[in-house]
Amino acid sequence: MTETLHETFARLATLDRDVLAIAWLSLRVSLSAVAIGLLIGIPLGAFLAVARFRGRAAVVGLLNAFMGLPPVIVGLVLYLVLSRSGPFGPLGLLFTPVAMVAAQAVLATPLVAALTRQVVADADEHLGEQLRSLRLSAPRRALVLIYHTRFSLMTAALAAFGRAISEIGAVLVVGGNIDGHTRTMTTAISLETQKGDLSLALALGLVLIGLVIVVNAMAALLRGHAARAYG
Amino acid sequence: MSGVAGITLTEVGLVLNGTTILDGLTLTIPPGGITALVGPNGAGKSATLRVIDGLLVPTRGRVHISGAGRRAFVFQKVSLIRASAAANVALGLAPLKLPRAERAERTRAALARVGLSHRAADPATRFSGGEQQRLALARAWATRPDLLLLDEPTANLDPGATERVEALVCEMAAEGTKVVLVSHNLASVTRLAADVIVLAKGRAVEHGPTRPTLLSPRSPEARAYFDGEMPWSSLAAAS
Numbered sequence: 398m399t400e401t402l403h404e405t406f407a408r409l410a411t412l413d414r415d416v417l418a419i420a421w422l423s424l425r426v427s428l429s430a431v432a433i434g435l436l437i438g439i440p441l442g443a444f445l446a447v448a449r450f451r452g453r454a455a456v457v458g459l460l461n462a463f464m465g466l467p468p469v470i471v472g473l474v475l476y477l478v479l480s481r482s483g484p485f486g487p488l489g490l491l492f493t494p495v496a497m498v499a500a501q502a503v504l505a506t507p508l509v510a511a512l513t514r515q516v517v518a519d520a521d522e523h524l525g526e527q528l529r530s531l532r533l534s535a536p537r538r539a540l541v542l543i544y545h546t547r548f549s550l551m552t553a554a555l556a557a558f559g560r561a562i563s564e565i566g567a568v569l570v571v572g573g574n575i576d577g578h579t580r581t582m583t584t585a586i587s588l589e590t591q592k593g594d595l596s597l598a599l600a601l602g603l604v605l606i607g608l609v610i611v612v613n614a615m616a617a618l619l620r621g622h623a624a625r626a627y628g
Numbered sequence: 629m630s631g632v633a634g635i636t637l638t639e640v641g642l643v644l645n646g647t648t649i650l651d652g653l654t655l656t657i658p659p660g661g662i663t664a665l666v667g668p669n670g671a672g673k674s675a676t677l678r679v680i681d682g683l684l685v686p687t688r689g690r691v692h693i694s695g696a697g698r699r700a701f702v703f704q705k706v707s708l709i710r711a712s713a714a715a716n717v718a719l720g721l722a723p724l725k726l727p728r729a730e731r732a733e734r735t736r737a738a739l740a741r742v743g744l745s746h747r748a749a750d751p752a753t754r755f756s757g758g759e760q761q762r763l764a765l766a767r768a769w770a771t772r773p774d775l776l777l778l779d780e781p782t783a784n785l786d787p788g789a790t791e792r793v794e795a796l797v798c799e800m801a802a803e804g805t806k807v808v809l810v811s812h813n814l815a816s817v818t819r820l821a822a823d824v825i826v827l828a829k830g831r832a833v834e835h836g837p838t839r840p841t842l843l844s845p846r847s848p849e850a851r852a853y854f855d856g857e858m859p860w861s862s863l864a865a866a867s
Contacts, residue, residue, distance in 0.1 A: 527707035532723045545709040627710040627751045
């Protein structure tokens with residue numbers, strides 16, 4: 398145990414190339430997925446918050462349910478879509494980082510959309526009547542409310558990042574955990590634990606926790622600064 | 629401006645969540661000047677403003693605004709977005725699709741009008757209650773409204789802020805904007821409004837020139853309301 402810990406910190410102290418490469422790939426994949434999730438999820442959530450149409454409650458219910466999508470199921474469906482015989486097979490994306498980004502984006506988007514819908518709907522309670530009185534169209538009201546709640550929406554971004562960086566099922570299925578190509582921190586931790594290389598698994602685990610803490614701390618600082626500026 | 633020739637509500641009914649808010653409300657608001665809607669809580673004053681603005685659709689009856697032009701609504705609880713004062717004013721101009729230069733000029737002029745030019749870049753949500761209400765008026769004024777609807781614009785303001793807001797409302801009315809004002813502050817109503825409509829239980833029970841109506845109400849509902857609500861001393865002081 399002591400030896401494992403010693404090796405773990407040695408790997409971290411010497412900036413082990415394997416650890417850095419895996420961490421960098423994980424970060425790239427998850428941040429890309431979160432960016433896609435934000436681009437799709439924020440407008441979708443805001444639209445659902447301000448728009449009134451038949452079946453809206455069902456759509457919102459479905460969206461909330463999708464927050465709990467099992468990653469391995471998402472991976473399986475994407476595997477079928479991207480496999481050689483699937484509709485996107487010719488693109489050759491299976492077992493590539495692009496497929497992993499897609500899988501994590503599918504997981505992140507409903508989370509962002511559902512949290513955005515809640516935040517924007519709360520803001521609409523206070524501002525909605527004024528915005529309708531200004532004769533702003535529904536899309537413009539949604540945009541204004543997104544801008545108004547931009548600091549609160551950081552929570553949605555953080556939740557999506559947490560979901561993406563920590564999931565293993567989807568990226569394992571569509572990425573294949575190929576060394577040096579699609580191996581992320583979570584898949585590597587799982588593999589190295591099974592192989593018995595606990596020091597590498599622990600080092601990756603510490604880096605993963607560190608990344609999550611750093612990203613959350615940066616967001617908290619930004620949000621605090623914004624709250625002081627805008628109330 | 630002065631595009632509003634008059635507002636007529638005919639047998640307007642409004643039921644919200646099973647509660648009758650307006651019950652066959654019939655009234656005519658004359659063009660020009662300031663008209664006040666007064667009455668006890670639950671009389672339907674704010675709902676009437678919202679029906680006139682189109683924010684609430686009546687369950688029955690008819691709303692007719694002759695010569696309908698641009699409308700603006702200033703709410704009791706001012707709603708501002710987390711942005712600068714200038715951005716909040718410019719937001720009101722967005723639906724008008726003005727050229728960028730004109731939008732900037734109207735924003736600048738509106739802020740100057742309410743004495744907030746020096747705070748154009750400041751976050752609006754950091755403003756005091758009085759400043760926020762003036763900013764809301766600037767946002768309304770920038771659109772050059774023909775009809776300005778005010779829902780208790782001076783509630784929760786100190787006397788100094790109340791005076792500034794009232795002066796702005798008077799100026800806007802003097803320039804030709806028709807102002808319909810809801811207020812519980814009868815001293816303020818006396819200072820501002822040429823005529824007053826008394827509402828009770830979703831109906832108009834009295835309409836007349838402000839001072840005679842407040843001093844000698846004819847309807848029992850108006851008498852009951854004024855007996856309970858009328859701050860006679862401040863009314864006398866306002867004269």
